[in-house]
Amino acid sequence: MNTQKVIAGFFIILAMTLNFGFFYGDIDNFAHHSPYELFATIVVNLIATILKLGDKTQLGSVLLATSLVADIQLLSASIVWGLSEYVATNGIADSAQIIVSLSGGALMANIVSVILFMSDTIKSKR
Amino acid sequence: MEHSNNILWIIIRRMRTPFLVIIITFSITILGLVLIPGVDNQGHTYYMSFFDAFYFVSFMASTIGFGEVPYEFTYAQRMWVLFSIYISVIGWFYAIGTLVALIQDQKLLTELKISKFSKKIKSLKEPFVIILGYNHTTKELIHRLSQDGKRIVVIDRDQEKIDELELENFIPEVYAIQGDITTPDILRLAGITKRNCKAIISLFDSDFKNTKIALISKLLNKNLNIIVKSTTKEQTEHLKNLGIKNIIDPFHLVSNRFSLALKAPNLWTIEMIIFEHNIYIHEYKPLPKGKYIICGYGRMGKALKEALDEANTESSFIDLKSAAHKATKKSTIFGDAEDYKTLIEAGVKEAKAIVAATKDDLINLTILLTARKINPDIYTIGRENTLDDITVFNSAKIDRVYILEEVISEHVHRLVSMPLSYLFLKELHKQDDEWGKELLARIRKKTNYQPEIFEIRVVKSQANALTDYLKSGNSMNLGLLARSLSNREKRAQIIFLIIKNRKEQITLIPDDNFEVKVSDRILIAATPEAKDDFISIVNNYNDFYYILTGKEYKFGIFKYLVKDEKKDEK
Secondary structure: OOOOHHHHHHHHHHHHHHHHHHHHOOOOOOOOOOOHHHHHHHHHHHHHHHHOOOOOOOOHHHHHHHHHHHHHHHHHHHHHHHHHOOOOOOHHHHHHHHHHHHHHHHHHHHHHHHHHHHHHHOOOOO | OHHHHHHHHHHHHHHHHHHHHHHHHHHHHHHHHHOOOEEOOOOOOOOOOOHHHHHHHHHHOOOOOOOOOOOOOOOHHHHHHHHHHHHHHHHHHHHHHHHHHHHHOOOHHHHHOOOOOOOOHHOOOEEEEEEEOOHHHHHHHHHHHHHHOOOOEEEEHHHHHHHHHHHHOOOOOOEEEEEOOHHHHHHHHHHOOOOEEEEEEEEEEEEEEEHHHHHHHHHOOOOOEEEOOOOOOHHHHHHHOOOOOOEEOOOHHHHHHHHHHHHHHHHHHHHHHOOOOOOHHHOOOOOOOOOOEEEEEOOOHHHHHHHHHHHOOEEEEEOOOHHHHHHHOOOOOEEEEEEEEHHHHOOOOOEEEEEEEEOOHHHHHHHHHHHHHHHHEEEEEEEEOOOHHHHHHHHOOOEEEEEEHHHHHHHHHHHHHHHHHHHHHHHHHHHHHHHHHHHHHHHHHHHOOEEEEEEEEOOOOOHHHHHHHHHHOOEOOOOOOEEEEOOOOEOOOOEEEEEEOOOOEEEEOOOOOEEEOOOOOOEEOOOHHHHHHHHEEEEHHHHHHHHHHOOOOOOOHHHHOOOOOHHHHO
């Protein structure tokens, strides 16, 4: 067992599951989308990104790219949330669709990341 | 590209843990603030939003501290903040500390240097030469080549040497890098595979190293001019088998020069002129005929012995090894009672000349001085190993000094900068002394003092006007080009030494009727004024026109305004 692999795998998969948890639910109903879950998703995604840094292989670079995509999507979702809550005048309900669909995009990136990670594991002989 | 990637790689690798620590401390403190209930101005319970918490933690962690927002904190919140301050400050310090350590990191600095060097090599568009190792010989060589405007890249194993080189401030800039010379990677980095890399020069003392470099270079770039030093015949043979053409054997060169000086002093003088030694100023005494004594029977001594045999000159040996001498006598001075005896036994009193050819300069010098004490008329010839000791040898008034380092550097310089002069010397060695006497007389008459030797190729970049003229179907002979620019009736003080045409055919000392063709290479000896004139004539249309017609070239409106002076037409 490779400790590094366990940690990396844990965070990569956790990023996807949390992301899914936030995304799941009615797209315009905020009761289904907890801000705590978004926060956790962002933190775990950032950690996963850092863990993927510095892998020089082809697969490592693609994994990093998917993580960066997820980060950008999630961070923009949180920025939209903040803006609509404190800056915009027409209330937060209007932005729910944007925030949730952004996190949906991040989910796609995370799924790709997990698939890549699994394929690498399956290929590995040890 | 590869090396700038390396820099990024090192930074990322080192910054991974600090980044993780910062993200984790931030998320813990933010989450805590969001979960702990606070009290607003009206006394209602409220929870901080993520935005409030992120805002507060951002300025708290960086110790800016704007106060408690949005409302004053409760004690529970303050306890959490107190804890947060400590963990976040530790996180930041860790990150900053790692970054500072990274800036001073030796590995990163090396990578930075390599990437800077590689960028320079990439942007180098002119032809350049790679020189391996920075020492007295190559320093001298770099000086010579820099004067000709050649671009040079130097690799040395020692960073100190590289620093030393950078302090020299060569113009144009000499690019230098530290690295293990015998690895292909560093040679590739120095641009050995580039098309404009013209030559690689390896002049190490170790023959093994030179051969290894020659082999690697040959494999990396087939078209490269590889110049290596070799000090034994076996080694030279070995290198020849590898297909290396330019092998510098300093002992062989000295021996050749020595035998030339004995057999054909006129040819020797011409050779000295080609190497631009100031023979008229130094007033070299010719080598005497008679018995020679050689002290030191190493590679140098053997080479000189061969030269003497070739010239049918009697010689005897004193087998003296500098290392053994130093060990037994515990001194680097030759000249105690025993040494006197050795010299007298070898026949110093009757000998005409003595050669000191050991590896140690001080021993060489004292041998010669001791010999001179016994026989004041003896002709003294010394081997000088390093250029450092040159002033000592000069002030001791040794009749002739062979400086190995200088011999090497001047030969390599000719090979790189003026290959035609090297060819000329080869031809010169085939001629007899009568031929040399005649040529020398011409050189003396035409350019009564030290002539300048230069090489020109009939191409657009070096002879603009002449090339255009020839390309439009005209013919031109050397006699016409060798005119004085102040008066075309007069011949300039210029001698054409050798011409090599496109088909590698050689004409030694071409006469005035020789017709110049495009892409001919010409080696010329001329006074400095004649050299300037010649270069103007072949490049400048106006000067070329004057030489052709005797008239000033007039362009545009001047054609109609200025009338020809009629004096030429009589």
